[in-house]
Amino acid sequence: MKRVKLCCIILIFIIAFSAGMLKLxxxxxxxxxxxxxEIEVLLEKKxxxxxxxxxxxxxxxxxxxxxxLSCLVKxxxxxxxxxxxxxIKPLIKSENAxxxxxxxxxxxxxxxxxxxxxPYWHNIL
Amino acid sequence: MAVIFIRAVILYAVIVFxxxxxxxxxxxxxxxxxxxxxxxxxxxxxxxxxxxxxxxxMGIIPIIVLVCLDVIxxxxxxxxxxxxxxxSGSPKIIIRDGVIDQEQMRVLxxxxxxxxxxxxxxxIFDISEVQFAIVETTGKVSVYQKQSFQPVSAKTLxxxxxxxxxxxxxxxxxxxxxxxxxxxxxxxxxxxxxxxxNNVSVREVFLLSADINGKYTLIKKEKKKK
Numbered sequence: 159m160k161r162v163k164l165c166c167i168i169l170i171f172i173i174a175f176s177a178g179m180l181k182l183x184x185x186x187x188x189x190x191x192x193x194x195x196e197i198e199v200l201l202e203k204k205x206x207x208x209x210x211x212x213x214x215x216x217x218x219x220x221x222x223x224x225x226x227l228s229c230l231v232k233x234x235x236x237x238x239x240x241x242x243x244x245x246i247k248p249l250i251k252s253e254n255a256x257x258x259x260x261x262x263x264x265x266x267x268x269x270x271x272x273x274x275x276x277p278y279w280h281n282i283l
Numbered sequence: 284m285a286v287i288f289i290r291a292v293i294l295y296a297v298i299v300f301x302x303x304x305x306x307x308x309x310x311x312x313x314x315x316x317x318x319x320x321x322x323x324x325x326x327x328x329x330x331x332x333x334x335x336x337x338x339x340x341m342g343i344i345p346i347i348v349l350v351c352l353d354v355i356x357x358x359x360x361x362x363x364x365x366x367x368x369x370x371s372g373s374p375k376i377i378i379r380d381g382v383i384d385q386e387q388m389r390v391l392x393x394x395x396x397x398x399x400x401x402x403x404x405x406x407i408f409d410i411s412e413v414q415f416a417i418v419e420t421t422g423k424v425s426v427y428q429k430q431s432f433q434p435v436s437a438k439t440l441x442x443x444x445x446x447x448x449x450x451x452x453x454x455x456x457x458x459x460x461x462x463x464x465x466x467x468x469x470x471x472x473x474x475x476x477x478x479x480x481n482n483v484s485v486r487e488v489f490l491l492s493a494d495i496n497g498k499y500t501l502i503k504k505e506k507k508k509k
Contacts, residue, residue, distance in 0.1 A: 161354050162357075229340060232336055232337055233335075
């Protein structure tokens, strides 16, 4: 019975850990999504200097969250985001219109992480 | 390369822990649910080692969850006989008083070759010698021979024999096992006397086994050949 109790405790811990990690992924992705949309707004207002500052902030944030997310999410999903994040600053500097599509794809990828990690029926089945 | 190496070491530790958690029963005999767990665990464990882009947790968590569920399930089946029948099935009698239950054999998809093979393993070559043959939930066949074919024992001859424990290993390759000394109700003085009588130290003994009556067998270590 000692073993059964130990297993129950481990299962409860794993459930709590999974729930905590889901919350963390949700928070981090929301934070990144908010920063991306702020950059978009600044670019629409033609405030390039502030948009570059925000992009630096995005890079910093991503650097911080990448390590955490790589323990929880498949690395190939993250490397796509890595490539997108790296492209944004040079695109803003060169005033390339492609920056908007890159920001859109970045937002989409963050939403996709949230969507695929949550235990929705379509993910389970 | 280093990542794969560390992952393999971690997974090894996790699987050893998981198998220990399942208990000794797992190693010797497999119930249907345990067989499923063993196959699944061995497959899941290879995934994070093969694919470095997969987080380790994706391998560790399912292994631990599967093993925990299996242990909890076996705990529940201990309490509930009905659940045990659902999960593990029930033993089935296939030979009764030397007669094969053909219907049961068909239900179990058990061929005559399978049956004979199991009987041969028990040193039985004639079905008429069998009183009962039972297919256990693990698939193993247990055979109970008819009284007239059973080997003669002291009890059948009416000879009274005192129960006797087998000898315990007291020194194993130069290492003294204190627990064994206690089990045979002997103390260090007894051991020292034996060692002195044989002119050896504990380190020089390869094996010393002794029973509760103090009867012992001592094998000295052989010197290494140059």
